[in-house]
Amino acid sequence: MTDLNELLDTDPVVVTAGADLLADAVAQQGAAVQRTDWRPPVPGTEDALARIAAAGRITAANRTALDRLLAVRPFLVDIGVAQDTIPGMTERTFLHAGPPLEWADASGPMRGALIGAMMYEGLAATAGEAEAIVARGEIELSPCHHHHAVGPMAGVTSPSMPVAILHDDSGDGISYSTLNEGLGKVLRYGAFAPEVIDRLRWMEAVLGPVLGAVLRSRGPIDLQSLIAQALQMGDDGHNRNRAVTSLFLREIGSALIDGADAPVAQRRAVFDFINGNDHFMLNLVMAAGKLGSDAASGIEASSLVTVMARNGTDFGIRLSGTGDRWFIAPAPSVEGLYLGSYTEADASPDIGDSTITETVGLGGFAMGAAPAIVGFVGGTAAGAVRRTLAMYEITLGEHPSYQVPMLEFRGTPVGIDATRVVRTEVRPQINTGIAGKVPGTGMVGAGLVEAPMECFVQAVNALAATLP
Amino acid sequence: MTDLNELLDTDPVVVTAGADLLADAVAQQGAAVQRTDWRPPVPGTEDALARIAAAGRITAANRTALDRLLAVRPFLVDIGVAQDTIPGMTERTFLHAGPPLEWADASGPMRGALIGAMMYEGLAATAGEAEAIVARGEIELSPCHHHHAVGPMAGVTSPSMPVAILHDDSGDGISYSTLNEGLGKVLRYGAFAPEVIDRLRWMEAVLGPVLGAVLRSRGPIDLQSLIAQALQMGDDGHNRNRAVTSLFLREIGSALIDGADAPVAQRRAVFDFINGNDHFMLNLVMAAGKLGSDAASGIEASSLVTVMARNGTDFGIRLSGTGDRWFIAPAPSVEGLYLGSYTEADASPDIGDSTITETVGLGGFAMGAAPAIVGFVGGTAAGAVRRTLAMYEITLGEHPSYQVPMLEFRGTPVGIDATRVVRTEVRPQINTGIAGKVPGTGMVGAGLVEAPMECFVQAVNALAATLP
Numbered sequence: 001m002t003d004l005n006e007l008l009d010t011d012p013v014v015v016t017a018g019a020d021l022l023a024d025a026v027a028q029q030g031a032a033v034q035r036t037d038w039r040p041p042v043p044g045t046e047d048a049l050a051r052i053a054a055a056g057r058i059t060a061a062n063r064t065a066l067d068r069l070l071a072v073r074p075f076l077v078d079i080g081v082a083q084d085t086i087p088g089m090t091e092r093t094f095l096h097a098g099p100p101l102e103w104a105d106a107s108g109p110m111r112g113a114l115i116g117a118m119m120y121e122g123l124a125a126t127a128g129e130a131e132a133i134v135a136r137g138e139i140e141l142s143p144c145h146h147h148h149a150v151g152p153m154a155g156v157t158s159p160s161m162p163v164a165i166l167h168d169d170s171g172d173g174i175s176y177s178t179l180n181e182g183l184g185k186v187l188r189y190g191a192f193a194p195e196v197i198d199r200l201r202w203m204e205a206v207l208g209p210v211l212g213a214v215l216r217s218r219g220p221i222d223l224q225s226l227i228a229q230a231l232q233m234g235d236d237g238h239n240r241n242r243a244v245t246s247l248f249l250r251e252i253g254s255a256l257i258d259g260a261d262a263p264v265a266q267r268r269a270v271f272d273f274i275n276g277n278d279h280f281m282l283n284l285v286m287a288a289g290k291l292g293s294d295a296a297s298g299i300e301a302s303s304l305v306t307v308m309a310r311n312g313t314d315f316g317i318r319l320s321g322t323g324d325r326w327f328i329a330p331a332p333s334v335e336g337l338y339l340g341s342y343t344e345a346d347a348s349p350d351i352g353d354s355t356i357t358e359t360v361g362l363g364g365f366a367m368g369a370a371p372a373i374v375g376f377v378g379g380t381a382a383g384a385v386r387r388t389l390a391m392y393e394i395t396l397g398e399h400p401s402y403q404v405p406m407l408e409f410r411g412t413p414v415g416i417d418a419t420r421v422v423r424t425e426v427r428p429q430i431n432t433g434i435a436g437k438v439p440g441t442g443m444v445g446a447g448l449v450e451a452p453m454e455c456f457v458q459a460v461n462a463l464a465a466t467l468p
Numbered sequence: 469m470t471d472l473n474e475l476l477d478t479d480p481v482v483v484t485a486g487a488d489l490l491a492d493a494v495a496q497q498g499a500a501v502q503r504t505d506w507r508p509p510v511p512g513t514e515d516a517l518a519r520i521a522a523a524g525r526i527t528a529a530n531r532t533a534l535d536r537l538l539a540v541r542p543f544l545v546d547i548g549v550a551q552d553t554i555p556g557m558t559e560r561t562f563l564h565a566g567p568p569l570e571w572a573d574a575s576g577p578m579r580g581a582l583i584g585a586m587m588y589e590g591l592a593a594t595a596g597e598a599e600a601i602v603a604r605g606e607i608e609l610s611p612c613h614h615h616h617a618v619g620p621m622a623g624v625t626s627p628s629m630p631v632a633i634l635h636d637d638s639g640d641g642i643s644y645s646t647l648n649e650g651l652g653k654v655l656r657y658g659a660f661a662p663e664v665i666d667r668l669r670w671m672e673a674v675l676g677p678v679l680g681a682v683l684r685s686r687g688p689i690d691l692q693s694l695i696a697q698a699l700q701m702g703d704d705g706h707n708r709n710r711a712v713t714s715l716f717l718r719e720i721g722s723a724l725i726d727g728a729d730a731p732v733a734q735r736r737a738v739f740d741f742i743n744g745n746d747h748f749m750l751n752l753v754m755a756a757g758k759l760g761s762d763a764a765s766g767i768e769a770s771s772l773v774t775v776m777a778r779n780g781t782d783f784g785i786r787l788s789g790t791g792d793r794w795f796i797a798p799a800p801s802v803e804g805l806y807l808g809s810y811t812e813a814d815a816s817p818d819i820g821d822s823t824i825t826e827t828v829g830l831g832g833f834a835m836g837a838a839p840a841i842v843g844f845v846g847g848t849a850a851g852a853v854r855r856t857l858a859m860y861e862i863t864l865g866e867h868p869s870y871q872v873p874m875l876e877f878r879g880t881p882v883g884i885d886a887t888r889v890v891r892t893e894v895r896p897q898i899n900t901g902i903a904g905k906v907p908g909t910g911m912v913g914a915g916l917v918e919a920p921m922e923c924f925v926q927a928v929n930a931l932a933a934t935l936p
Contacts, residue, residue, distance in 0.1 A: 232702060232840040233701045233702045233710065233711050233714075233840070234700060234701045234702050234711075234873070242701065243701050243702075243711065243714070246701075246711070246714035246715060246717075246718060247714060249714075249717065249718055249721060250714060250717055250743050253717060253721050253724070253739050253743065254736050254739050254740050254743070256721070256725050257724050257725050257732060257735050257736045257739055258732065258736055259732070264725060264726065264727070267725050268722050268725045268726050271721050271722050271725055272722050275718050275721065275722070371873035371874050372700040372701070372873040374873075375877075380876055381873050381874050381875070381876050381877070382876070405702070405839035405840040405842075405849050406839050406849050406874060407849075408848055408849050408850070409843075409849070
């Protein structure tokens, strides 16, 4: 402590908080001013924040939620068929990304992906036939997140698709995801050309069964270990998955050589397919995140964000303390780099469950580990580090396994606290692919976006309403 | 340009260069001083530098040498047997790392590796027998670098060992290296226990032939492409080769599944061996560097450093403009992290041809791309970036393919200019493994070291002597 007498011997420095009026007045009198960037919370949250604070339960609740999120140990155990594997799915269920959605409100890429999935299932031969099936109410749309599942971009998961099955080795959680198709003209970006459907059929006939056989022959794969290593190799776990895909191929290579009860041509085709797709592991990283998300949900009074997800129309979030409720705002536009001759005019709004990565300390929250990602999503390497640094402002902890080497191995910021988001006005940073807005187009680019503040305002008010 | 009158309106700032005497005197008179860190060149080089400058040929010569170094396109084409493949090698030739060496002067790890290689060749059953063979003059020691070859640590390459064969796809260069054994108790660190010899025999019987068959079945592998990608994935190409080893396994995986005329158990064993050794690609990155080194050598008046190499006793360098001459100083000690209970007291001085990586813009010159390397060699991530930044002071260019993402994809510093080293007193930064000083020990750690200034002083004087 500085002695009081010493203070009187030196010039005073005035520390000001918030609006600049006071600071300006002090500065005009020639005094030194140390301005801080405090600002009042987002309008419409003051009462809720006061109620949450008064209840006095948030700190312990968030600690519990974060501990549960961090305790999961995701292992890839097997590959199944969606309708036989995912709870609550029937032969007429089509899962999709983001919060609940009606066909009438669906974006171009979501419609394209659903049309393609109906073609793949043999229900429709044309887009018109597919729309007629929907109009007759013959299929049921349901969010992946309602079934312990996640899907990138449109996230469409139809009954016959092969799905990865993940177990939490430290608990009893299970999660699911489709397998990644690659980039460009693919179903999840809304494409449904014959090549897209043919690829999905090959994935059902070969990729799923061979990968399943490999997993049964070699045993489950520790995904957290692979992701942690990949962050030391320039991945972020969302739009840069080149290292983790390489490490996955190292995990399965010797079983593919050995046999795994599959013909050599199929085993080689599986290796070549994954080797040709540096985004292959995205879906599995997402499903690993879903285990953490599910484990952290349902803790009363907790403001931890368990889900951020977009269906192409709406952006929705969930909090641990408000359980299964969605808090929704319009899906924002993405600022990004465009492929070939595509421009912003071709882009559909933000879409996909892949923001599960950002809720578990990856993606936009881990970009400081992945400077080379800026060649794909735009921006600068220094900016990627700044994005990660900003996320420490709104998170509850630092990940014990996922580290940023360039920040001297500091753990990634993890556990978004909705109350901090509305207090600081710092919004979660997301990196993402961009789908073409016309159904059937496919991928048009990739870029950066921030979660809409309105979701967090609603969520904080709803959380406050659960408290006395 | 600032108007002269404006200069007179402002307080003068004195810029001082070199010794602090003038700066201190000016500062004592209350004037602002901008000190620069210029200093005179290393004593004993002033006349040589003046003569080199007066000759007026160095800039063009260095441009030619650097262009040739950067023009090579290293491809791994095949695996051969050393004595049948490497020019100038006979059934009694044992190649070693660094400049020429007599047995009497050899360090512990070099003796250990030569003893082990004689056991492996079936010439000796004990260390004593091996020493007797040397004493009778029955084997010939020769530097790898005299045979278009490079070897890490002791670098011992004996007649029966399998060796990688690299071609320069843009010229006619060929280079060679042994295959990497892994870490710990391995020949190149001076170990010669039975497990070491058994592993070498397996490499001769299985690893070499299967890899050769794979290369013949799939075609040559573009190593520069793999190394460039690996630098975007946290490798430096010297002591962090995890990404490039992963990418190499991706290159050979489908041929290993397909057959490549080898039994499945051997193919699986080859995959597992490389998968178990994240340093596997070191030797191939070194051989790729040797192609650049050879291409750049022999340009009259060029001060570009073509070779830095250590035999465990001496550290030697070569310049392009002085051809095959070595300039030698005692090998320095390495500052590093030690394995298990080993300490500095167990360490042998700096050893190995692996500093070829630093001469071609990798290793210590690319550490800014590899922050996670500090877990292996010590230091901080910020320090790794500073080391790379310092190397731009002594290099002639920036590598067009090898980039540092964190420096906004700036090319790595490449082409060490010996005249800049003696002018700036900035010494080349090297990261390296550390061998135990007692023959037979193996690896004891890894760390950081700088090339000895004395080599550069000799080299600059010798270069000057070649000029009129």
